[in-house]
Amino acid sequence: MSKINPLFFALGIPVVVIVILVAIVVPRMGGGGRFADLTPFSVETYRRDWATLQGNSYRLECQVEQQLAFVEGRGRVLAVKPISKDPVGRIPVFIPAGSADSFEVGQRFKCKLRVTRDLLVVEALERF
Amino acid sequence: MRHLIFSCFGWCALTVLGFAQAPPPAPGQGGTGGTAGNYQSTTAEGGADRLFNVNSDSVDLENGTMQWKGATMNLGNSRSVRARFERYLAAPTDNGDMKRYIAILDQIQLLLSPQSLNKENYIRNQKEAFNLLFKAAEFEFDGNGCLTIANQVAKAWRMNTEYQNIEVSLNQFEALRKTQQSVIINRADIMEAANDARTATAGKAGALTKGSSGSTELGYLAKDEARTQAQMLAQGTRLTAVGIKAKLEFQSQMVAFLMARHYRHALINSAFYRVVFNASNQEVVVGAKEVKEFFPVSDFVPTLESIDLLSREAIKDVGKGMQTVDDLLKQEELYGAFERLQETFFLGEFEPPVMLYPQEKKRQMLTLWKDLRELQRLGDERDLASVEAYVNKVRGQARDFPSAPVLSKVNNAMNASNMSLLSAKAAALAGDTAKAETALERATKIWPQNPGVKEFANQVVSRQDTLAQKIPEFDRLMAEAKWREIFNKKLEYALALAQDKERSEKLRKVVQRVGELDANIQKASMLAAQNNPYLAWDVIVEIYKTESDDLVLAKTRSDIAPLVAGYAQLIGRAEKLEKEGAEAAALAAWLSAQDLNPASPTCGAAVKRLARAVAESAVIRSEGAVPTPPAADDIPAPPTK
Numbered sequence: 001m002s003k004i005n006p007l008f009f010a011l012g013i014p015v016v017v018i019v020i021l022v023a024i025v026v027p028r029m030g031g032g033g034r035f036a037d038l039t040p041f042s043v044e045t046y047r048r049d050w051a052t053l054q055g056n057s058y059r060l061e062c063q064v065e066q067q068l069a070f071v072e073g074r075g076r077v078l079a080v081k082p083i084s085k086d087p088v089g090r091i092p093v094f095i096p097a098g099s100a101d102s103f104e105v106g107q108r109f110k111c112k113l114r115v116t117r118d119l120l121v122v123e124a125l126e127r128f
Numbered sequence: 129m130r131h132l133i134f135s136c137f138g139w140c141a142l143t144v145l146g147f148a149q150a151p152p153p154a155p156g157q158g159g160t161g162g163t164a165g166n167y168q169s170t171t172a173e174g175g176a177d178r179l180f181n182v183n184s185d186s187v188d189l190e191n192g193t194m195q196w197k198g199a200t201m202n203l204g205n206s207r208s209v210r211a212r213f214e215r216y217l218a219a220p221t222d223n224g225d226m227k228r229y230i231a232i233l234d235q236i237q238l239l240l241s242p243q244s245l246n247k248e249n250y251i252r253n254q255k256e257a258f259n260l261l262f263k264a265a266e267f268e269f270d271g272n273g274c275l276t277i278a279n280q281v282a283k284a285w286r287m288n289t290e291y292q293n294i295e296v297s298l299n300q301f302e303a304l305r306k307t308q309q310s311v312i313i314n315r316a317d318i319m320e321a322a323n324d325a326r327t328a329t330a331g332k333a334g335a336l337t338k339g340s341s342g343s344t345e346l347g348y349l350a351k352d353e354a355r356t357q358a359q360m361l362a363q364g365t366r367l368t369a370v371g372i373k374a375k376l377e378f379q380s381q382m383v384a385f386l387m388a389r390h391y392r393h394a395l396i397n398s399a400f401y402r403v404v405f406n407a408s409n410q411e412v413v414v415g416a417k418e419v420k421e422f423f424p425v426s427d428f429v430p431t432l433e434s435i436d437l438l439s440r441e442a443i444k445d446v447g448k449g450m451q452t453v454d455d456l457l458k459q460e461e462l463y464g465a466f467e468r469l470q471e472t473f474f475l476g477e478f479e480p481p482v483m484l485y486p487q488e489k490k491r492q493m494l495t496l497w498k499d500l501r502e503l504q505r506l507g508d509e510r511d512l513a514s515v516e517a518y519v520n521k522v523r524g525q526a527r528d529f530p531s532a533p534v535l536s537k538v539n540n541a542m543n544a545s546n547m548s549l550l551s552a553k554a555a556a557l558a559g560d561t562a563k564a565e566t567a568l569e570r571a572t573k574i575w576p577q578n579p580g581v582k583e584f585a586n587q588v589v590s591r592q593d594t595l596a597q598k599i600p601e602f603d604r605l606m607a608e609a610k611w612r613e614i615f616n617k618k619l620e621y622a623l624a625l626a627q628d629k630e631r632s633e634k635l636r637k638v639v640q641r642v643g644e645l646d647a648n649i650q651k652a653s654m655l656a657a658q659n660n661p662y663l664a665w666d667v668i669v670e671i672y673k674t675e676s677d678d679l680v681l682a683k684t685r686s687d688i689a690p691l692v693a694g695y696a697q698l699i700g701r702a703e704k705l706e707k708e709g710a711e712a713a714a715l716a717a718w719l720s721a722q723d724l725n726p727a728s729p730t731c732g733a734a735v736k737r738l739a740r741a742v743a744e745s746a747v748i749r750s751e752g753a754v755p756t757p758p759a760a761d762d763i764p765a766p767p768t769k
Contacts, residue, residue, distance in 0.1 A: 050710065050713045069739035069740045070743065071743040077739045077743045089720050092712060092715045092716055094746045117712070118705075
């Protein structure tokens, strides 16, 4: 009976672990994830001329700053701060009433934004 | 007594200057003492009060009376009193041997005094004194008073002779009556005897004879006797009348001398009265009331001694008064000396010490008198501005002149006038013409020459002139909404529109509006100066919504705008977006602005308002149309992944 070389285990297990980790982390670091196929939202463009963005869907990673308004049956308006290298200030996003998520100040999430006229509507989101 | 007199005359000084304007004090109201032993009466301290408010005095120039010892002396009318005192100060001092004159008067009194008179010299002394009267009358300062006494004495003597003649006549009538009476008795006896004899004869013969004879003669004789009795009665009445008339005339002259302040003549008259009427009745009948007033004692009986006492007191007071005048003058207290001289003059202007007062000193007093008269005139005319200058001038002459109270009163009067004038202006601005007129009248009454009154009057006149052009001008500016221009001329318009309530109300609103605007501009400027330009801009933006045409606001806005360029741009953009219906984009712009100015109430309010609006209209908006689609050229290329 052939005997497995112990060296195989000593090298093989770490390699497997590393591969698994890479498989999980790399997609995240690369901006991927659930909405990886969407174009990142440009705050600057929105502020300069929102009309050029209307009808489009974008990906936005942000942090909740303040809930500005809540209307039962309609939804809520949050002031969020986009997470980016250069600080761009706050923008308002609208969370429709159908969402079962709760939002606390300081929470971070990725979301799919749809520009409806000048309104940024969050169609889907993912906390991270 | 001396002190009381000076206390009484403490009022005299300024009153004589014409400051007295009040009715005379009630009879019996004597001097208000309190200065006994001090010749500086309360007059000096109260000078200022009398300058503007004189309620009482012992000399009433309106009626020309003076009170002394509670009695009123008549000095003549006020003008003549002033003129007399001024003439006294200006006139040269009387020449003559005053000592000799006084010696003659003393000699007359001595000859008639009880210690000199006896049975032997009774007539001789009277005649000698009578002759001395003519010598005294030769002196100019006697004023022929002694001649009047001489006439009175001569008249009394003539009446005495007449009295004696009547007595002789009366005695003769009595003798005649007695003779007539004896004749009547004799005739009656004869008739009775004849009747008895006739009755006896008729009884025996039984023949008729004449019943009576001589009864007619007897009737005439009785009538003659009755006539004689009637003549005696008439002579007796005449005798009494002559005696009374002589006494009354003498007493009248005596009291007249006293009331005219010819004290020495009153004394001589009294002395003659005693000897001429042989001390028969020493009670004063004529002028008893006047003499009684000098002695406030109930049941007082005026006598010759009362008149003597008053006269001697007055002579003594005059002497002491003139001595005080000299003392004060030596101490360079000219004002006090002037006051004392006035008092003494009115008490005894015919007394030798007053008449012989040196002319150079009177001249000094005259200068002060004229200045005080001028000061009084200025006070009467309420020329308050000039009073101060004259007070200083008077003080230059008389260092003891009480200027401080005068100036204090002047300042108080000026302030009161100015306050009334302010009240008049306020009332005029409020359109209350009646109140304005009352206040102006009060201001003018207190200080007629108040320059503020003239200025106010000019404003009123000017207002009348410009009224016609101001109203249309105001209406035009209102129509053009030129609030600032109206505000800048608010006082002119206020005067012009005082009577127009509708326009006045509009003016009030404009003034209030621009006032609030100015307050906000000031607030913005202060914030900018405190390195807080964003809040300053908030204020500017807020008021700019309603006052965008105001030039002052525009200038302030342009001053602050460079300091907040980005912030201003954001707000401008936000407002523009909101107007276009892009509320979510506007909200984003407001949030950006708030990031720059977190404390901004404007941003906070806008964010709150727009967030609510966005939440409520989100569903509708998502189905609506794009309000302002951008031009095709402006649409950027889709962002790359």
